[in-house]
Amino acid sequence: MALVNKVLIIGGGIGGMSAAILLSRQGIAVDIVEVNPQWAPDGAxxxxxxxxxxxxREVxxxxxxLRLGGSWRAVDICDMxxxxxxxxxxASAVGADDLPGAAGIMRTTLADIMGKATRDAGARVRLGVSFETLAQDGNGVDVLFTDGSRSHYDLVIGADGVNSAVRKHLMPDFAGPKFTGQGSWRAIVPRLRENSTIYMGQTTKAGMNPISETECYLFVLDKREDMDFIAPAQWPRMLAGLLEEFGGAVGEFRDGLLDRSLTDHRLLYRPLAGHMIDGPWHKGRIVLLGDAVHATTPHLASGAGIAVEGALVLxxxxxRRHSLEGALIAYAGRHYDRARLVVTTSAxxxxxxxxxxSREEHxxxxxxxxxxxxxxx
Known part of the structure; x- marks a missing residue:
């Protein structure tokens, strides 16, 4: 007999969708709600x-x-x-020698792939909806949704991101993610090389990772004092300033930044923040997943990965467990060390x-x- 028969997943990101697919495959009835009515992430x-x-692959x-993205088995380290x-x-992951060492894809494309797989698995998806209240007892969780509807679930999974509302419900004293002192810049550029490429300047490092057969995304991290809002109209000028020392392909991109419209490169800036919450990651029949408990910076390209792995472990x-409490304790116990490795190393x-x-320590x-x-x- 299954531990749970009906599950609600709050949050339609990669972790929430992975969990929806995997649990639906076990014959569990899954509802997933996502507050964004477009179900669309940032376009980077x-x-x-x-x-x-x-x-x-397990999902x-x-x-x-791999068909819609770009992949590589080596990184070219270049000068400025x-x-x-x-x-x-x-190297490929252990047990996955047939897969490339790494890949890239547009977030919107990945979301489309995962969204289709979520619906195909049988999960019921509701967009533009979140929860209003969660009230649990030993038998389940009563949920009032923002559209006024109600339902009862055996388990609620909070996969609603770095600023998780479910986490605020479970852990009201948690202060929230901490700003790291860096910001991340991304832009879409033509693909020039088979491999991923890192360009080493004297003060700045830039990279280009393939996201399709014809495109890459360029990424740059910079030092920032705070998380103050930066108007998108300022992004081209600020990114061009960060890339001032580069020549070659990066220099050509920089020179074109101020002469083209913002949409040509689909620029995106966001301040970087993170946190790692000690276990347990549940209270009763409500459990947290993904960025809600372990948000990381992109230094190891593993934020999405540990969300997927968390869904797999959960x-x-x-x-396989005989009690829900045992299953939720085992989930955090198995997943904690890998998630913490990513968060602390990236920080x-x-x-x-x-x-x-020290570059050697890095x-x-x-x-x-x-x-x-x-x-x-």
Whole structure:
């Protein structure tokens, strides 16, 4: 007999959709609500590490991700003018030798793939809706939704992101994510190389990761004092200033920034924040997933990956345990160390970049973390 028969997932991001697909596959009735009526994330590219590709294969969407995205098995390390100084192979995840070392895709494309798979799995999706109140007892959770409807569930999963409203309900004293002192810039540019490319300037590092056969997304992290809002009209000028020292392809992109409309490159800026919450990640029949408990910066390209892995572990434990409490404790116990590795390593890498610290330590942190994440979950 299943531990739960009816589950509500609050939040339609990659973690929530992965959980919906996996639990529906077990024969569980799944409702998923997403407050965004368009079900559309920010329109930037996303890097998908080898372990994340392995996870997406278990979810069942890997073929479409590789068909519509871009992938690579090596990184070209270039100087500021685009001359290649080294090419570093990227190993596949353990148990996934047939998959590339990494891939990239537009977030909107990934959301479309995952959304279709969620509905095809049988989950009931409601957009533009969230919860108003959650009231639980030993038998389940009564949910009042923002559209006035009500329903009863055996389990509620809060997968509603870094500023999770479900987390505020469960953990009202948690202060929320902490700003890291960096901001992330992204833009869409033509794909010029087969591999991922890192351009090393004297004070800035820029990268280009393929997201399709013809496009890459360019990414730059910069040092910032606060999370103050930056008007999109200022983004081209500010990004051009960050890229001032580069020549080659990056320099050509910079020179065109101020001469083209903003939509040509689909620029995106966001301040970086993160947190890691100690277990347990549940109270009674309400449990948190993904960014709600472990939000990370993009230094290891694993934020989406640990959300997917969290969904895999949660679904596995719900499918094999004899008590709901045991399943939810085991979920956090199995997933905590990998999530913490990503969050803390990424935070330290950001500190080194912000402070102009040791490149050797930065590289070693990345290597150790990637080797650990390649191992089976």
């Amino acid at each position: 590219g996303i890097t998908i590490s080898g372990p994340t590709l392995r996870g997406l 069942g969407v890997i073929d479409e991700v 003018n685009g001359n290649v100084n080294a090419t570093v192979p990227i 679904a596995e434990e719900l499918g 330290r890498m950001g500190e080194i970049e912000r402070e102009g610290g 590289t070693q942190l990345m290597i150790v973390a990637q080797q650990a994440l390649r191992q089976p979950i």
